[in-house]
Amino acid sequence: MTSSNLTRGAATWALLSLAVGSFGIGMTEFVVMGLLPDIGQDLLPSLWALRSEDAIAQAGWLISLYALGVVIGAPTIAGAVAKYPRRRVMIGLALALTVFNALTFLAPTFEWVAASRFLAGLPHGAYFGIGALVAAEVLGPGMRAKGVAFVLTGLTVANVVGVPLGTFIGQQVGWRAAFMIVAAIFLAATVLIALFVPEDEGDPSRTMRAELKVFRIGQVWLALAVGAIGFGGFFAVYSYVAPMVTDVAGSPEWAVPIVLVLMGIGMTIGNLVGGHLADVDLRRTLVGGLIGLAVVLALVGATAQWIWALALFVFATGFVSSVLSPTIQTRLMDVAQDNQSIAAALNHSALNIGNSLGAFLGGLVIAAGWGFVAPAWVGVVLALAGLAIAAASLVTERRRMPAGV
Incomplete structure (x- = not known):
């Protein structure tokens, strides 16, 4: 096929x-x-x-x-x-x-x-x-x-x-x-x-035994960590968009679904753009996507009190996060060698861990009294941590490549 x-x-x-x-x-x-x-x-x-x-x-x-x-x-x-x-x-x-x-x-x-x-x-x-x-x-x-x-x-x-x-x-x-x-x-x-x-x-x-060999590959663990930690930055904000719209920006409840739809539109466009960019240069798309995610999450945190800015940067968050989605998936398929079935599926385990991690840490800073904008700054930290892991992965891979490759 x-x-x-x-x-x-x-x-x-x-x-x-x-x-x-x-x-x-x-x-x-x-x-x-x-x-x-x-x-x-x-x-x-x-x-x-x-x-x-x-x-x-x-x-x-x-x-x-x-x-x-x-x-x-x-x-x-x-x-x-x-x-x-x-x-x-x-x-x-x-x-x-x-x-x-x-x-x-x-x-x-x-x-x-x-x-x-x-x-x-x-x-x-x-x-x-x-x-x-x-x-x-x-x-x-x-x-x-x-x-x-x-x-x-x-x-x-x-x-x-x-x-x-x-x-x-x-x-x-x-x-x-x-x-x-x-x-x-x-x-x-x-x-x-x-x-x-x-x-x-x-x-x-x-066989299952053969597929489990994927867990012996260090690069697979690093790629999964990028998804679980770096992508967790997106979920830190996604989980608390509603109170940002109503409590921080002071907008009515009917504005919440509009902002969420804007995020969904950004995700749809970003996913298609990410697929193209990853085919052109996967490594640069991965690094650039994580840098971009950290930047737009910082902009969410800095401008959330204005609904127009919050809506704009929530759209951008959806866009950049979805540029990363096919990129991380393809990266896993690249580093898994012959064990692609489990590796490709594990990406979604990692993203769901990121979902839980981002929501949990975002909830912690809110409970600590730091306000509903605080999850955006948690997201910045997670995105930068994902960037550090991705950089370590790519540097390690480059060092192991034969000379001239």
Whole structure:
């Protein structure tokens, strides 16, 4: 399955099919955040009656359980299925996402919903990781990062369209409706992948034991650290955009979704630009992206009191962070040598660790009384730490290259 035996139209349809699934993943991961009050009131009525904040906080466990599923499922599933044909694996993953999100729609109690969210997180990393490998093979040498970015576009577009729309529908007709829509999207992705992603041969030698050799490669650990720490700077701000808009900039609540949509637009554009730049010069894109992330997060921190500046630099944050997304993914594929299935999936474990780390540290500085702008400065520190790790990785790699390379 290479660019040599696929027409441009066939390759586009294959990538679109994968992107539909990534759109569903973006929606199922983030739509729950806007529906926490609805879920808490519906599934935890006794706690809601006593104190609504406690019910919302407990409903927030659903976000953590999904992230835990991603962290656990990415390497284990990717390693277990590495020997099988990737087209069949992608069909199976899309079908699993259909079933687990349908379970969220049907689950009668909070405990069942919690279990379904954990299960829905399990295929997340493997879908993106193996999907990235399929996309890279479909487009061929010199265009791998563009293929990765194309698949990730579904995730970024979900933040612009799917999450706001799903949140609105869930608020109007019941939170379960959002997950019914998500399940339908994954069902469509299953059918499209079966129709348009080309057949390929598996590799029986790629056993779990063989794939686990990826953890012996130092450069893989450094690339994962860049994602978990450097990208954590983005999540430090993303997690606390709402209070920045309302409490710092003094804007009404209706301005929050507008600012979030602007971030999503920035992410979508940045993802496509990042795919192009990474194919041109991956190392410079990685370093430049991390420097850029630190700069725009500092600008968020310095100008958050003005809503126009906050909106502008939140857009820029989304743009720069998504330039990094396909870049880090492709970097992992480069340094993993022959162990790409687990490595590609591990990127999403790392990003979810970054999600937790950024949100946690941002919450710490807020709790310490430093204000809602403080997470932006936490983000600057994390981005610079990621830059230091990336620089160490590239310097080490350069020293080990043969002379003249």
